[in-house]
Amino acid sequence: xxxxxxxxxxxxxxxxxxxxxxxxxxxxxxxxxxxxxxxxxxxxxxxxxxxxxxxxxxxxxxxxxxxxxxxxxxxxxxxxxxxxxxxxxxxxxxxxxxxxxxxxxxxxxxxxxxxxxxxxxxxxxxxxxxxxxxxxxxxxxxxxxxxxxxxxxxxxx
Amino acid sequence: xxxxxxxxxxxxxxxxxxxxxxxxxxxxxxxxxxxxxxxxxxxxxxxxxxxxxxxxxxxxxxxxxxxxxxxxxxxxxxxxxxxxxxxxxxxxxxxxxxxxxxxxxxxxxxxxxxxxxxxxxxxxxxxxxxxxxxxxxxxxxxxxxxxxxxxxxxxxx
Numbered sequence: 598x599x600x601x602x603x604x605x606x607x608x609x610x611x612x613x614x615x616x617x618x619x620x621x622x623x624x625x626x627x628x629x630x631x632x633x634x635x636x637x638x639x640x641x642x643x644x645x646x647x648x649x650x651x652x653x654x655x656x657x658x659x660x661x662x663x664x665x666x667x668x669x670x671x672x673x674x675x676x677x678x679x680x681x682x683x684x685x686x687x688x689x690x691x692x693x694x695x696x697x698x699x700x701x702x703x704x705x706x707x708x709x710x711x712x713x714x715x716x717x718x719x720x721x722x723x724x725x726x727x728x729x730x731x732x733x734x735x736x737x738x739x740x741x742x743x744x745x746x747x748x749x750x751x752x753x754x
Numbered sequence: 755x756x757x758x759x760x761x762x763x764x765x766x767x768x769x770x771x772x773x774x775x776x777x778x779x780x781x782x783x784x785x786x787x788x789x790x791x792x793x794x795x796x797x798x799x800x801x802x803x804x805x806x807x808x809x810x811x812x813x814x815x816x817x818x819x820x821x822x823x824x825x826x827x828x829x830x831x832x833x834x835x836x837x838x839x840x841x842x843x844x845x846x847x848x849x850x851x852x853x854x855x856x857x858x859x860x861x862x863x864x865x866x867x868x869x870x871x872x873x874x875x876x877x878x879x880x881x882x883x884x885x886x887x888x889x890x891x892x893x894x895x896x897x898x899x900x901x902x903x904x905x906x907x908x909x910x911x
Contacts, residue, residue: 612898626783630897631825631861637817656816660794668788704788740787741769 598681600688603640603652608633610649611642611671618671628654628669639665641688643672643681650676653685657696665693667703686719690753699754704746707735713747721749755838757845760797760809765790767806768799768828775828785811785826796822798845800829800838807833810842814853822850824860843876847910856911861903864892870904878906 608630615625632640636656643651651672658664667689672681693701703721705712707730717723726736730745739746765787772782789797793813800808808829815821824846829838850858860878862869864887874880883893887902896903 609895625898627786629784630903631823635813635815635817635821635823639816656792658792659796659813660792664792666788666792738766741782746787 598643598645598650598679598684600641600643600684602637603633603642603654604637605630605634607642607649607652611652614649614673615671618674620674632656632668639689639692641685643685645676649673650679651681651685653689655689657693657698658702661700663698664700664702665689665696665698667701682715683719693753699752701751701753703749704739705749707731707733707745707747709747716749716751719751721751724748724750755800755802755807755836755841757798757800757841759794760790760799760811761794762787762791764799764806764809768809771806771830772828775831777831789813789825796846796849798842800842802833806830807836808838808842810846812846814850814855815859818857820855821857821859822846822853822855824858839872840876850910856909858908858910860906861896862906864888864890864902864904866904873906873908876908878908881905881907 612625615628616623632654636654639656640654641652642649653667654669655665655667658666670682670685690701703716713733723734726734728735728737733747735745735747737745769782769785772785773780789811793811796813797811798809799806810824811826812822812824815823827839827842847858860873870890880891883891885892885894890904892902892904894902
């Protein structure tokens with residue numbers, strides 16, 4: 598498996614995959630083209646035999662010079678348990694450190710138990726919000742009305 | 755009227771306004787919370803008597819160190835013709851120049867004739883795409899299948 602930086606034209610490959618990989622959930626609108634155009638140095642694609650099997654889209658916060666943010670990570674369900682996600686995250690952590698930053702943030706929905714378990718396993722801490730959902734602290738209405746979110750943070754120094 | 759930088763909590767004020775200002779078009783999903791959290795220094799709000807009357811969300815490209823990108827601009831329809839948009843764009847051009855960048859890019863849909871006319875008036879050039887729609891050059895399928903886009907560019911040095 599090879600990991601390389603994202604380029605603009607990868608949008609045409611990845612965007613159609615997303616709704617498939619998420620089992621039909623309409624997720625591709627969360628990832629418009631701009632993320633593929635403007636955040637190449639902090640976004641990565643994993644390929645196996647020339648086929649995209651995973652990707653991570655992240656960027657450096659422009660509000661907080663210590664922080665980097667992971668916006669979206671996807672792995673082909675047929676390639677789970679192959680440490681693809683782990684390698685993509687580690688690639689991101691490395692570019693964050695090369696940019697002299699040491700805090701990585703990510704956000705997920707409380708319903709996404711797989712994501713919560715995965716980030717916890719990867720060493721992320723769940724930030725304390727204003728209520729609990731199924732034992733997990735969340736920020737209510739974070740991403741709009743009834744759009745509660747779980748906020749993750751990890752030190753990478 | 756006052757112009758100030760966006761802060762995270764402005765999301766709660768602006769997100770509900772967007773669909774209203776766009777006449778019911780479902781636009782707020784294009785502007786998730788992350789833009790209000792991570793791009794404060796290049797995003798601006800116009801206020802009149804404490805009320806938000808306009809905003810501009812932009813960021814510095816992290817792929818091209820000459821480029822800045824305007825993602826989303828909104829003005830309360832009741833306050834059009836008050837040069838609010840112009841002041842927001844100029845504020846953005848100024849912060850771009852302070853960051854030693856001289857190219858500003860923006861993208862719109864071919865149906866958005868008001869946006870095309872506005873960007874042209876503001877000195878943006880339309881980039882040559884691969885087809886024409888109503889006499890305007892567009893990039894076909896730029897933001898997904900059947901999602902043609904008009905690409906603008908402006909030098910600000």
